[in-house]
Structure formats: C-alpha cells, structure tokens
Amino acid sequence: MSTLMKSPINGNELSSQKSLSSWVDNFFENGLGTGFLSNFNTGITLPAVNIKENPDEYILELAIPGMKKSDFNIDLDNKILSISSEVETKNEENSDNYTRREFGYSSFKRTFTLPDTVESDHVKANYEEGILSITLPKREEAKQKPPKRIEIS
Structure with a gap:
C-alpha cells in the first residue's frame, strides 16, 4: 500500500488522494498501526x-x-x-x-x-x-x- 496511482489534474495529483494515501501510509509504516495491533488484547492488565x-x-x-x-x-x-x-x-x-x-x-x-x-x-x-x-x-x-x-x- 506504499503507492497509489497518481491522477494528474492541471499537472498536479489529486490533493484528496495524496492526503488519504499519505495518512494510510503513515498509519501503517510509522508503527502506529502495527503498534496498536501488537498491543491489542494482550491480556496484560493490572487490577485496580x-x-x-x-x-x-x-x-x-x-x-x-x-x-x-x-x-x-x-x-x-x-x-x-x-x-x-x-x-x-x-x-x-x-x-x-x-x-x-x-x-x-x-x-x-x-x-x-x-x-x-x-x-x-x-x-x-x-x-x-x-x-x-x-x-x-x-x-x-x-x-x-x-x-x-x-x-x-
């Protein structure tokens, strides 16, 4: 999911696709997504x-x-x-x-x-x-x- 097809409009790519693509790429590549998934439901909690x-x-x-x-x-x-x-x-x-x-x-x-x-x-x-x-x-x-x-x- 690192690249999406670019669609030129007046020589520029669609700004909404770029921001969505960047957000999705950053979510998974910068560890936020994988960090969330690796810590999800580990069963390790301390009781109050x-x-x-x-x-x-x-x-x-x-x-x-x-x-x-x-x-x-x-x-x-x-x-x-x-x-x-x-x-x-x-x-x-x-x-x-x-x-x-x-x-x-x-x-x-x-x-x-x-x-x-x-x-x-x-x-x-x-x-x-x-x-x-x-x-x-x-x-x-x-x-x-x-x-x-x-x-x-």
Whole structure:
C-alpha cells in the first residue's frame, strides 16, 4: 500500500488522494498501526487496588471480576505479598459449514512490600462479587491505643 496511482489534474495529483494515501501510509509504516495491533488484547492488565487502614488492620481490595477463587495465587514471602493469576480460555464451536475457535490468555502479578507491623501468620483472603479482599492484621504493638490521661504528681 506504499503507492497509489497518481491522477494528474492541471499537472498536479489529486490533493484528496495524496492526503488519504499519505495518512494510510503513515498509519501503517510509522508503527502506529502495527503498534496498536501488537498491543491489542494482550491480556496484560493490572487490577485496580484500594488500600484501607483502620486501627486493627490493613485491607487490600482488588477489582478482578469474572474469575474464580481457584484462579488466584497469593503468596507471602518474608515481607513481600504477591497476588497473581493466569487464566487461559478456549472455546470451539462446530457447525455444518464452519468451525469457530476462540482462545484467550490473561495474567497479572501485583506485589506489595508489607510493613513490619503486619501479623503475617494471620493474613486472610476473600473473593466475592469480583472483589478480592486481603486482610492484613496489625501486630498488637502496632495497634492504635486509646488516648490516656496522665495525672500530675
């Protein structure tokens, strides 16, 4: 598609054909078109994360709809919390005149460095209605204490 036939009008080519031709050539040759196609539907996205803190714990919430509990891998190694998933889907439909095959692959991995104040032996995870929630309880010494009045002697 690098050249189109030129049509002379008063010694010049048609300006609309030239601009359309240049636009199409630039779209495919300068990488915009191929860059778009190569990045289209790669299945690599990072889920959105909310991090909440209350006096007793931290809560991570990841928006990951359309998955099952068994699709997730959650690991805690020292102070590194890793949340990952790899899902492969295949769908095949056979009919009298055609066969249609669709497949997909998606994956992600998020890692978080946890503070020393997390009680790593009591971390819990729950997946409900597309939200993966991970509860990270605080150690007793890290929990906020109520205000205390000091008497003067």
